[in-house]
Amino acid sequence: MDGVMEVDRLDRELDALRALLGSQAVLLGDDIPARNCNDWSATPPQVPRAVVRPLDAAGVAAAVKACRRVGLPFVPQGGLTGLCRGAAPELGWVAISTERMVGIEEIDPTSATMTVKAGTPLQVIQQAADHAGLFFPLDLGSRGSCAIGGNLSTNAGGNRVIRYGMTRELVLGLEVVLPDGTVITNLNKLLKNNAGYDLKHLFIGSEGTLGIITRVVLRLFAKPRSTMTALCALADYPAVLRFLDAARVGLGPLLSAFEVMWSDYWEVITTRAGVRPPIASGGQIYVLVEAQGADEAADAPRFQDWLEDTMERGLLVDAVVSQSLAQTQGLWAVRDICSEFGQVLGPHISYDIGLSVARMDEFATRCKAALAAAIPGCESVYYGHIADGNLHLVSWVHGLTVERQPKEEMDAIVYGLVRDVGGSISAEHGIGTAKKKWLGHARSETEIALMRTLKAALDPEGLLNPGKVI
Incomplete structure (x- = not known):
């Protein structure tokens, strides 16, 4: 009854x-x-x-x-x-x-801000900024489908974190509904505002467990007037580290992306995904580097001179520089093809981890060997944003459905190694329930206890998205 x-x-x-x-x-x-x-x-x-x-x-x-x-x-x-x-x-x-809850409420060019509703797709925001002569730098492969509220709730990363930071750095104000139904509206446009606790950071990255984001004030930037892209082959990971240092010094604030692909990734996309290599497959590791500036007449020659200098210094085995928008899109397609791994590789398990840049190759080498040794037939490939400490990998056993993939064994190996090298089990995708078991590999007991205290304070009845994250 x-x-x-x-x-x-x-x-x-x-x-x-x-x-x-x-x-x-x-x-x-x-x-x-x-x-x-x-x-x-x-x-x-x-x-x-x-x-x-x-x-x-x-x-x-x-x-x-x-x-x-x-x-x-x-x-x-x-x-x-x-x-x-x-x-x-x-x-x-x-x-x-x-x-x-979709739509652009306001674009304020004077304060360089945009106020939007939480359900607005990221691509709509990018296009609206562009039409206003401005630039919103957050960019993800799911740009046409993902909503900005979700981007905030997971503190999304993407390709340009090296220059603009995570989503957290792109937000000035929020409207949010608390677990008891209270509406908190602080659509702040001020870059400097130290009036008490900066409450928006409670909700950004909390994965919808502390409140429901409904409106957002985003930071906009000057639209880049030039974009230079090069795909480079290198001999080994130490060369990648030297190349990254050269990019930071030689390109300075122009550097907007630095994507690295290990040889196993390159082999998969060129032999199984049907990607026509834009560069000879003579390296052991590949880097896609992008720079964006405000003066095409000066920026393109500067980029070309910098790249030639790195070649003369022996940092590169080979390189190809984009000469058109179509070529730029073609070079980026090499990196973005990972979004089609479901069709290329079949069922697989994806990982998104944070590591110190210096230890990424060590991790990739150890992880690949450990997975192959412990799980018969297990293959894995490695790629990522690298310069911001974000490595991605996918692993799979060919012929098994996604339900039969030995995910628990893979998780234990991958996240165990992450803990060994002092990394994070999530660089940009969040925890949800999929990684909840492994949170202690990246956060201390006292940190997790404080997270639970915050959750209990805002949601004592435990009704908002319970069981997620912690």
Whole structure:
């Protein structure tokens, strides 16, 4: 009887929400899209009890309060492109989606800011900044699908962290709904504002466990007037370190990306993915370097002179420099092809780890050997942003479905080595539930205890995205 009463109470709350927010704001049963049942983590989907799609913070607050009245867990959702189940629901939860909270509210060229709704896709923000003669530097392979609220909730990284920092560095103000339904609005545009605690940092990177982000004030930058790109082959990792140092010194603030691909990655993309090598496969490791400036007439010759100097100093085996936008896109395609590894390699397990730059090659060598020795038939490839301390790897056993991949064994090896070298189990993708077991490999017991204290203070009932991160 109690169960029937709870269902009746929930149905009444959902009916009231539909009356308040509109007929399209609450989806039930067969009307719930498959996309709201999972993120991109390739784990089994779970159907939420309902999907609520508010238009603003007031609607989010109403949904939160309705869930609290019946004691039902709720999870915030954006573009659902995460890889760690941070925004994935569990069976019977309510999903509060920002998919209808879309739009650019204001672009202020004087303060170089943009105010946007949390469900706005990253690519829309990039294009709006560009049309205004400005630049928003955050860039991810999922740019057309991911939502800015999700980018903030995971503190996304991407290709240009070396120059502009993580997402955290690109945010000035927030509007957020707390787990009790309180709306906190601080759409600050000031670069300097030390008036008390900087509360936005509680929510950026918290993966929707401390509050639901509804609006954001973003920092914009001057639009680059020149972009120079080169793909380089190098003999070994020590040469990469010397090349990185030369790029920091020779290019200075122009340096915007420094992507490294080990030989196993190069072999996979050129022999299995059908990528036509833009450079002879004569190196043992490959670097894609990008510089962006404000004066094309001066920047391009400077880049060319710098690259020739590094060649003369023996740092490079070979290099090719882009001469057009199409060639630039072709060079970047070599690095971005990893987004198609699902089709190229079949089922595989992806890792996103943080390491000191000096130890990345050591880690890659040890990890590759350890996986192959412990798991028969296990292959792995290595690549990453490197200059900002972010290494990616994928591992797989050919012929096995994703469910049969020995993920637990792989995790133990990869994250065990991460702990050994003092790294992080997550550089830019978050924890969610996928990495929760291994959080202690990167955070101390006292740090995790403080995280739990913060969670309990803001969400004492444990209804907002429970069981995620900690």
